[in-house]
Amino acid sequence: MGGGVLKPAFANIIGQELAREILLKAVSGGKISQAYMFKGPAGVGKRTMALAFAALINCRDAGPDACGCCPSCKKFASNNHPDFMEIVPEGAAGIKIDQIRDLKRKLSFPAFEAAHRVIMLADIQSTIRRPEVANSLLKTLEEPPADTIFILTVDEAAETLATIVSRCQVVPFYSLPFELICRRLEAEGVEPETAAVLSKISGGSLGRALAPEGRELLELRRQVVELSVYDLSGPLPIPELLHLAETCAELKDKLDYFLELLGLCLRDLMLLSIPGQEHRIVNIDLAHLYQGRRERWQLAELSDRLQALSLARKQLRFNCDRRLVCEVLFLRLL
Ligand SMILES: [Zn+2]
Structure with missing residues (x-):
């Protein structure tokens, strides 16, 4: 095709x-x-x-x-x-x-x-x-x-x-099974690992999985997770964090969806802390980054971060300054 x-x-x-x-x-x-x-x-x-x-x-x-x-x-x-x-x-x-x-x-x-x-x-x-x-x-x-x-x-x-x-x-009409979406993405030339992640985060919507901004959001999501596994023996990565917050704020109306994606990363980390649930993680391309995170955060800390995320999404709905919301959120994700 x-x-x-x-x-x-x-x-x-x-x-x-x-x-x-x-x-x-x-x-x-x-x-x-x-x-x-x-x-x-x-x-x-x-x-x-x-x-x-x-x-x-x-x-x-x-x-x-x-x-x-x-x-x-x-x-x-x-x-x-x-x-x-x-x-x-x-x-x-x-x-x-x-x-x-x-x-x-x-x-x-x-x-x-x-x-x-x-x-x-x-x-x-x-x-x-x-x-x-x-x-x-x-x-x-x-x-x-x-x-x-x-x-x-x-x-x-x-x-x-x-x-x-x-x-x-x-x-x-119904949400599509993710296997079907994954196969269609691969037929469109998307590499298998990216196709698997895009289809899992699509919520059963092929339109969402095929949306041109999908890969850009995946890349940003990787950067945020990478930032959150910074080297504990070094300084806090504040300049990188501020820069990333600025980039994310520019997503404008896609920002809420992006934060939803970050929520899926936190969900993955929660699943990883429960024995036998590893196979259910969505962001399989980030599994190597998750390893570092696993040892740092317990379930209660992950839950705090999920709350910070839903607060950020709520603030965005009330038209708070996007950049500020992202900065505060990313600081809380560290
Ligand atoms: Zn005809």
Whole structure:
């Protein structure tokens, strides 16, 4: 594969057997719903599945999967099909009322070429919290043009409006097993040890494991752990610590995720202090660094450091100065 973009096809989706089965059965039985709600965690393949489904139902030479070669499939492969529309939230408040109005205008015209025009409304969890937008969306779902299929994607934890759910067939998505994520990363050319760590820290989200900043965060995490095993006979590594705090503060909105990663390192150290739990550690590439740490900290001290970490994450949510929070935290991690 070599990191290239995969063609939208069911064959290229990893995991999600239930969602796959629901959709393929609908196609083979000629019972395609006019609206689907793909519900599940971020980064587990909802958008990829929507594209594969749209490609299959519009393929001119479809077998059990989209052919990948016909004019329709080629347009899907180049992310350039005129009848696949993706509406994504603009900002944290979700999809805007103007975006729904614009969609309604477009729906008043026939599809360009597709037998099934597919409209994907992404991450509607914030959108449906605002009544004006939710109602407008509901009206659109209630009066769909005959050739149009809606796919709404929504976070697993979201409270979905019963009125909207009742218009949709719900298709559940789940976190992916880490072995599947690991294999996909290796297929993308990631070296095995890094693939193993990235997949374990991904929380079952391939999107998170594939995110470009992942490796940068792994490297920073290694530096912080390395710093915490400084030579006890020498001076405290304060200049290095301040420099690292500055670098971490520049992660901005990725900082919270980074601190979550540091939490996993502390969890590893706790596991290492319990006999028989070594195999459960996540950051296997840091095992050699952990050895030095093990002798210094007992469970109670590790627990103190975990508390320092959750305090730092809380302070960040209250918009405290990132650099200061990192400096204090790293000092407490020593
Ligand atoms: Zn095709």
